[in-house]
Amino acid sequence: MSEFSRRDQDANITGNAAVFPTLDDALAWFRPGKLTMALRKQLGRWEVQLLDESASTGEDDMPLMTELLALLDEPNETLTAEYKSWLDLGETRDRAVLAKAAIALANSGGGIIVLGMRHQEGKGPLESVRRPDHVDPYTQDDVNQAINRFADPEFHGKLLFVTHPRTQVEHAFVSVPGDLSVPVMARRDCEGVIAARRCYIRKPGPRSEEPQKSEEWRVLLDRCVRAGRQEMMTAIRLALQGRAGSAAQPAVGEALTAFTTKASERWLHLTQKLPTDDSARFPYGHYTLGFEILSARGLPSLTELRDAMAQASVVKHTGWGPFALAQRTEFEPRIVEGAIEAWFGLPVKRLLARDPAHVDYWRADATGKLVLLRGYEEDGQERVKPGTVFDITLPVWRVGEAILYVGRLAERFSDNDDLSFLVRCRYLGLRGRTLTHLEGWGILHDNYRCADDDITLTAQVTRAQARDNLVEVLQRMLAPLYERFSFFRLPERLVTEQVERMTRNRF
8 A cells, every 4th residue: 555655643654554543544644535446445345435425525536547548448338427429518409418417427426427439320339439520629617507507406517538548539528426415406498308307317227317216216315315414524523623714615595506507598698609719708717706695675676776786886996897887788787587687798899808807797686696707807918828827816806896896785785784695706717727916916936826627615794794804704715716726825915905905996
């Protein structure tokens, strides 16, 4: 076991093996979620189920490269591996096919979807085929938009790529988690593929179908109960250990999640006819800011909501604030499907540059839910290559300004300072970006690079906290985002200085 050995004050190193008094001590010694298949074999006298419950956090439990290569080299559909030909994720039917496979795997303990393999002429062994020209290259955002168009609740699949050892074709893999604490069901229909309000699981064959027998339902529900118990125990353990940032993240309400999904679908609809490299399609990534004001009463009408948003916009900390209200006909807010929305991505002549940071899409409703989609300002800079850098100060400004805006808007829902609102920030397209400072804050001595592609941050903030303790709110909420850049620690001094600069500005 020398591959896994590490000197530690609590480990008795004997030869090439690390000896521990209990299994719990041994599992705690290794980084959670990183137990390799080789180690599982070494610990074969314990059940794999026990290892999974004790050691895996779900988030980092990623397949090894050798496992992915084996799925290509020796293709064989199993209960945890499903093969699909290339799917056009711009087509509703193909999105439904991917979503059904992902839902079934999620309900069955997780697994892998392999894309780009098919039976030639409908029979024979699975073979590697090249991606057709009409199918655009996949992105992490494409995959999760497709899955969560149909999945309820939403969940996150990881997109990976591996080249076939013989054909040299690059195949896509979707790693589906299996640690959800509730069964996943379909939220909408696609004729002949998936039906709304139905659950799907993997069955011997293998095939993805609804559970019919009582035993199939028992296994599904038992798995969800174990996942929920493990999630609760992890939160308690971390809190007792007193780790920084150990407080459990507040649950984002289902209503906000559904509203965010709807906003993303509307944005996809509006941008679908634009060229793939158009700034309004955020080709290098974007971030989504979602809010839900937790009030017992909403506003009486969308007209009242628009007036409240106009009032909240009177205070401006930057020239291009959140949930901008434009007077120009092409960009003015409209009522669509029971909510107010505005889109600044129309390819028309304008004063502001048509770059990713100025082609927002936003959506809001009278119950106090708001969602904003915006591209990265860094990708519109002439002196840097798009998709390569991430500014160290901009998240503080953009998230901070949006929280202040929602705090002012919340006054129209209630004058109670204890009124709170949920905040959900999701950053997409981070992989390969390097932390930098476009306007020169301090000096970054190391090359802080992000290896992950996206992260979701959540918080629950009161009106009083947004107004009086914004630095503390942002420090706690944004720290995990910066941590993704080679474990960079977000300095409190940076947050303090940037909040002071932002709140002093008046436009």
